[in-house]
Amino acid sequence: MADVRQIVIDIISDIAPDEDVSSIDDAKSLREQLDLDSMDFLDIVMELRKRHKVEVPQEDYPKLASLQSCVAYLGPKFATAPV
Amino acid sequence: MTYDAIVIGAGMSGLAAGIRLAMFDKRVLILEKHSIPGGLNSYYQRRNFDRGGIRQFDVGLHALTNFIKKGEKGKPFSKLLKQLRLSYDDFKLCPQSYSAIRFPETQLRFSNDFELLRSEVFEKFPHDIDGFNLLVEKVRAFNELDLSLGYSSSRQVLRSILKDDLLAEMLLCPLLIYGSAWEDDMDFAQFVIMFKSLYFEGFSRPEGGVRTIIGLLMNKLQELGAEVRFKTAVSEILVKNGEVVGVVASGEVLLAPVVFSSVGYPETVALAPSLEAKPRVGAMTFLESIFVFDHKIPLTANEATIIFANNAQTYAYRPAQNFFDDVSAVVCFPDNYEPHVRDGEGTVRVTYMANYQQWKDLERSRYLEMKQVVGESALALVHSLVPGLVEKPLFTDVFSPLTIERYTGHLNGTVYGSTDKTRDGRTPVKNLFVIGTDQGFLGIIGAMLSGISMANLHGLMSEAKQGE
Numbered sequence: 059m060a061d062v063r064q065i066v067i068d069i070i071s072d073i074a075p076d077e078d079v080s081s082i083d084d085a086k087s088l089r090e091q092l093d094l095d096s097m098d099f100l101d102i103v104m105e106l107r108k109r110h111k112v113e114v115p116q117e118d119y120p121k122l123a124s125l126q127s128c129v130a131y132l133g134p135k136f137a138t139a140p141v
Numbered sequence: 142m143t144y145d146a147i148v149i150g151a152g153m154s155g156l157a158a159g160i161r162l163a164m165f166d167k168r169v170l171i172l173e174k175h176s177i178p179g180g181l182n183s184y185y186q187r188r189n190f191d192r193g194g195i196r197q198f199d200v201g202l203h204a205l206t207n208f209i210k211k212g213e214k215g216k217p218f219s220k221l222l223k224q225l226r227l228s229y230d231d232f233k234l235c236p237q238s239y240s241a242i243r244f245p246e247t248q249l250r251f252s253n254d255f256e257l258l259r260s261e262v263f264e265k266f267p268h269d270i271d272g273f274n275l276l277v278e279k280v281r282a283f284n285e286l287d288l289s290l291g292y293s294s295s296r297q298v299l300r301s302i303l304k305d306d307l308l309a310e311m312l313l314c315p316l317l318i319y320g321s322a323w324e325d326d327m328d329f330a331q332f333v334i335m336f337k338s339l340y341f342e343g344f345s346r347p348e349g350g351v352r353t354i355i356g357l358l359m360n361k362l363q364e365l366g367a368e369v370r371f372k373t374a375v376s377e378i379l380v381k382n383g384e385v386v387g388v389v390a391s392g393e394v395l396l397a398p399v400v401f402s403s404v405g406y407p408e409t410v411a412l413a414p415s416l417e418a419k420p421r422v423g424a425m426t427f428l429e430s431i432f433v434f435d436h437k438i439p440l441t442a443n444e445a446t447i448i449f450a451n452n453a454q455t456y457a458y459r460p461a462q463n464f465f466d467d468v469s470a471v472v473c474f475p476d477n478y479e480p481h482v483r484d485g486e487g488t489v490r491v492t493y494m495a496n497y498q499q500w501k502d503l504e505r506s507r508y509l510e511m512k513q514v515v516g517e518s519a520l521a522l523v524h525s526l527v528p529g530l531v532e533k534p535l536f537t538d539v540f541s542p543l544t545i546e547r548y549t550g551h552l553n554g555t556v557y558g559s560t561d562k563t564r565d566g567r568t569p570v571k572n573l574f575v576i577g578t579d580q581g582f583l584g585i586i587g588a589m590l591s592g593i594s595m596a597n598l599h600g601l602m603s604e605a606k607q608g609e
C-alpha cells in the first residue's frame with residue numbers, strides 16, 4: 059500500500075517549499091495550517107496526476123481539505139492506480 | 142506539427158503561461174515575432190562611444206511592483222514564485238528608497254512601508270484622514286480577482302469617500318500612469334489592484350534589471366522542455382466551426398487544440414477575422430527618454446527612486462494635445478534602489494504621455510526633430526528636480542509610440558491595451574484565450590499572474606475535468 063500521507067506531504071513541500079510540513083495536524087484543514095490557496099490545491103491535483111496517474115475531478119477538490127480526508131479519499135484511488 | 146497548446150507572444154504573460162503548461166507535461170510552443178523575449182518589457186543595447194563596449198538598457202522597467210520581503214506569504218508575488226517554482230533569492234530584489242507624488246504645492250511620499258503614505262496623508266490632509274482610512278479599508282476588503290466584475294469608475298468611488306479632490310488626484314496619479322487603459326479614470330477593480338501593488342506593497346528592482354526576470358523565465362522553460370521560436374510572427378489564427386485549431390506562423394501551419402494569445406485583444410481579432418468582437422484600441426501611449434550621465438546623481442541632491450511630477454492641481458491622464466504632455470511626467474532614478482552604489486555611470490528615465498496619431502503623421506525628418514524636442518524637455522525637467530545638476534548627459538535615447546508599435550505589435554503603440562478587457566480570458570472563438578494586458582492584469586507582475594491563472598483555468602483545470 060502506498061503511503062498516501064507521505065505522498066501528499068512530499069507534494070506540498072515541493073510546491074510550497076517555505077511551509078513547515080513537520081507539524082501538520084492530520085485532522086485539521088490544510089488551509090488553516092499552511093499558506094495554501096486554490097492555485098496550490100490545483101498543483102496538488104496536477105502533481106498527483108503527473109507523478110502517480112491519480113485523477114481528482116474538480117468537484118472532489120474539497121475532499122483534499124485535510125491530510126486525514128486526503129488519505130481517506132486518495133487511498134482507494136492509489137490501490138487501483140496503474141502504478 | 143501538432144502541440145497541446147500554442148502561446149502567441151513571449152512577453153511576461155506568454156512566458157509564464159508557457160511555464161505552467163510545460164510544468165504539467167503539455168507540449169507547448171511559444172511563438173514570438175521579435176528576436177528576443179520580453180515584449181513591452183524587453184531589453185536592448187547601444188554602443189558606448191565614450192568609453193568603448195556597450196551599454197545595456199531595459200525597454201520599460203521603472204519598478205517591479207508588489208514588493209515583498211523574503212518569506213512573506215499570501216501576496217501576488219509569493220503566489221507567482223510558488224506557481225512558477227522560482228525562488229525569492231533568484232530575483233535579487235533591490236527595494237526602493239521612497240517615491241514621491243509631487244503636485245505644485247504638495248508632495249506625498251510612499252515607500253515599501255505603507256505607514257509612510259498614511260502619515261504623509263495625515264500631515265498634508267488632516268481633514269481627510271478618516272476618508273483616507275475608509276478608502277484603505279475598502280481597498281483591503283475588495284476582491285479584485287473576481288473575474289465576473291464589470292466596470293465601475295474609480296473617480297466616482299473616490300468622490301464618494303474623500304472630501305478633498307486634491308488628495309484623490311494625487312492618489313490616482315501613479316495608479317493611472319502605471320496601469321490604466323482608460324483615459325482620466327480607471328476601473329475600480331484595476332484601481333484596487335494598483336493600490337495594493339504600489340501603496341500596500343511597493344517597488345523594487347531586480348539586480349541586473351529586466352534581464353534577470355526574463356533569464357529566470359527562459360531558464361525555467363528550457364528546463365521543462367518547452368519550445369520557444371523567435372522571429373516567428375503568427376499571421377493567422379486558424380478557426381474551424383467556431384473553435385480554434387491552430388495558427389499559421391512564418392508560412393507554417395501549427396496545430397493545437399488551445400491557443401493563448403498575449404498580443405492584445407484587438408490584435409488577436411485582427412489575426413482571426415471570423416472572431417466576432419470589436420474591442421477598442423486603447424489610446425494611452427507614452428514617450429520614454431533615457432539619459433546616461435557620467436556619474437550617479439548624489440543622494441543628497443535627490444533621494445527619491447521615482448517622482449510622479451504633475452504641474453497642475455488636477456491630473457490629466459489622456460493622450461497629449463500636442464505630441465507630448467510636459468505638464469506631468471514620471472521620472473525614475475534606477476540608481477536609487479538599494480544598495481545605492483555610487484560609482485559608475487548614472488541613469489535617469491522620464492516618461493511622458495503621448496499622442497499616437499500626431500507621431501504617426503510626422504514625416505521622418507520632423508519625427509527625429511520632435512524626438513529631440515522631447516529629450517530636451519525631459520532633460521530640463523530632470524535638471525529642475527535635481528538641484529545643482531547642470532550636467533549634460535553622455536547619452537540620450539528617446540523612444541516613441543511608433544517604436545512601441547514596431548517592436549511589440551501593439552496597435553497605436555498602446556501600452557495598457559484595450560479598454561475592453563476580457564476578464565475570464567474567453568473570446569467568441571472556443572479555446573482561444575486572451576492572456577496578459579487585455580485579460581485585465583498588467584505590469585510585469587500582473588501580466589505574469591495573468592499567464593499563470595489563464596493557463597491554470599483554461600489549460601490545466603479544464604483538462605482535470607475531462608479526466609474524470
Ligand SMILES: Cc1cc2nc3c(=O)[nH]c(=O)nc-3n(C[C@H](O)[C@H](O)[C@H](O)COP(=O)(O)OP(=O)(O)OC[C@H]3O[C@@H](n4cnc5c(N)ncnc54)[C@H](O)[C@@H]3O)c2cc1C
Nearest residue numbers: 150152154174180181201203204375550577578584585588
Ligand atoms: C516604457 C514602458 C515602461 C514600463 N514600465 C513598467 C514598470 O516599470 N513596471 C511594470 O510592472 N510594468 C511596466 N510596463 C508595463 C509592462 O511592460 C507590461 O504591462 C507587460 O510587460 C505586458 O506583458 P504582456 O505579456 O501582457 O504583453 P507584451 O509584453 O506586449 O507581450 C506580447 C508579445 O507578443 C509578441 N507579438 C505581437 N504580435 C505577435 C505575432 N503576430 N506573432 C508572434 N508574436 C507576437 C510581441 O512581440 C510581445 O513580445 C512598462 C511598459 C512600457 C512600454
